[in-house]
Amino acid sequence: MKAAIIGIAGTALTGAERALLEAMPPAGVILFARNIENPLQLADLVADLRSCLPSDAVLMIDQEGGRVARLRAPHWTELPAAATLGALFATDPYAARKAARAHGAALGALARGAGFDVVTAPVLDVPVAGADAVIGDRAISTDPIAVGALGADIAWGLLFQGIQPVMKHLPGHGRATIDSHAGLPRISATQFDTDLAPFAANSELPWGMTAHIVYERWDAENPATFSHRVIADVIRGKIGFRGILVSDDLAMGALDGPPEIRATRALAAGCDIALYCPGALDDNRAVLAACPDLDPSQAAKLKARPPS
Numbered sequence: 001m002k003a004a005i006i007g008i009a010g011t012a013l014t015g016a017e018r019a020l021l022e023a024m025p026p027a028g029v030i031l032f033a034r035n036i037e038n039p040l041q042l043a044d045l046v047a048d049l050r051s052c053l054p055s056d057a058v059l060m061i062d063q064e065g066g067r068v069a070r071l072r073a074p075h076w077t078e079l080p081a082a083a084t085l086g087a088l089f090a091t092d093p094y095a096a097r098k099a100a101r102a103h104g105a106a107l108g109a110l111a112r113g114a115g116f117d118v119v120t121a122p123v124l125d126v127p128v129a130g131a132d133a134v135i136g137d138r139a140i141s142t143d144p145i146a147v148g149a150l151g152a153d154i155a156w157g158l159l160f161q162g163i164q165p166v167m168k169h170l171p172g173h174g175r176a177t178i179d180s181h182a183g184l185p186r187i188s189a190t191q192f193d194t195d196l197a198p199f200a201a202n203s204e205l206p207w208g209m210t211a212h213i214v215y216e217r218w219d220a221e222n223p224a225t226f227s228h229r230v231i232a233d234v235i236r237g238k239i240g241f242r243g244i245l246v247s248d249d250l251a252m253g254a255l256d257g258p259p260e261i262r263a264t265r266a267l268a269a270g271c272d273i274a275l276y277c278p279g280a281l282d283d284n285r286a287v288l289a290a291c292p293d294l295d296p297s298q299a300a301k302l303k304a305r306p307p308s
Helices: 016-023 039-052 083-089 091-116 143-158 193-201 229-237 257-271 281-290
Strands: 001-006 026-031 058-061 162-172 207-210 244-246 274-276
Touching: 001 281, 016 039, 016 281, 039 058, 039 091, 039 257, 083 091, 083 143, 091 143, 143 162, 143 193, 193 229, 207 229, 229 257, 257 274, 257 281, 274 281
Parallel strands: 001 026, 001 274, 026 058, 162 207, 207 244
Antiparallel strands: none
16 A cells, blocks of 8 residues: 555546556545535445455545534534534533543544544644634634643544544644645744643544644744654654654645655655545546555554454
8 A cells, every 4th residue: 555645536436546546555545525425425435445445545534523524414413613622621621521522422423434434633733812713613722731631532532433533733733824725834933832732642642644834943944744853853752643644635735846746755754644635636646656655564553443
């Protein structure tokens, strides 16, 4: 399997996409709203993907609750944004932690029922005043203690359902004043204790996702996704994360260069998997051709294992 997760174009797998997946199998495929119409269609697509992917490859979905959800009503239950959990924590921490576990379990049940293995949640970013609204109510709270605790509970609920959670966006997106979908944020702050704390509290989680942000204190030239210094010294060092590190979508406007160069830069910096989401066939082919095979030790950890 290639060290990449890619998107596909539509609601059914094309012959050319199938041929590519069989010739250069990726570590997984991520699906978006463009790929999902209703449960029957999705079940057919999932079965088709499973038939041409290696057994260890994953199907991933970006499903947080609130405005970031690909499985939506009327066919699937819609869950509230994570900020509702943080608001409850401020008045009743015990009830909030129960609610966060239920939230994670509900996300996990939705994903598992639809055929997915990996959900890109929880968001562990700690927003600050003046930050861009791209995180907004996707963040659990402005209190890093609440973020760390409730994020762990959301992840527990996902794992309870057999779904791998992906904490994001390492090492913290909460200070960004630009939406990284559109441009490259630069953060000049010198103190990041509150940003790193929720990730450090969840450093044992199986998956994490990088941020496309330049943290000038650590690397004034490269965004975290492309920065060996940030990944080695901060994400693997200060935070202590040892799990599978996947890039955020490499097609985002924060980055430049051809898709295959973006992918190889992310992997060279220390990401384990390059994520490329748009689904364009030629770009997918270029990314997969450029990526090496996924390390077998990492491939063995892609999917959640049933508790013993």
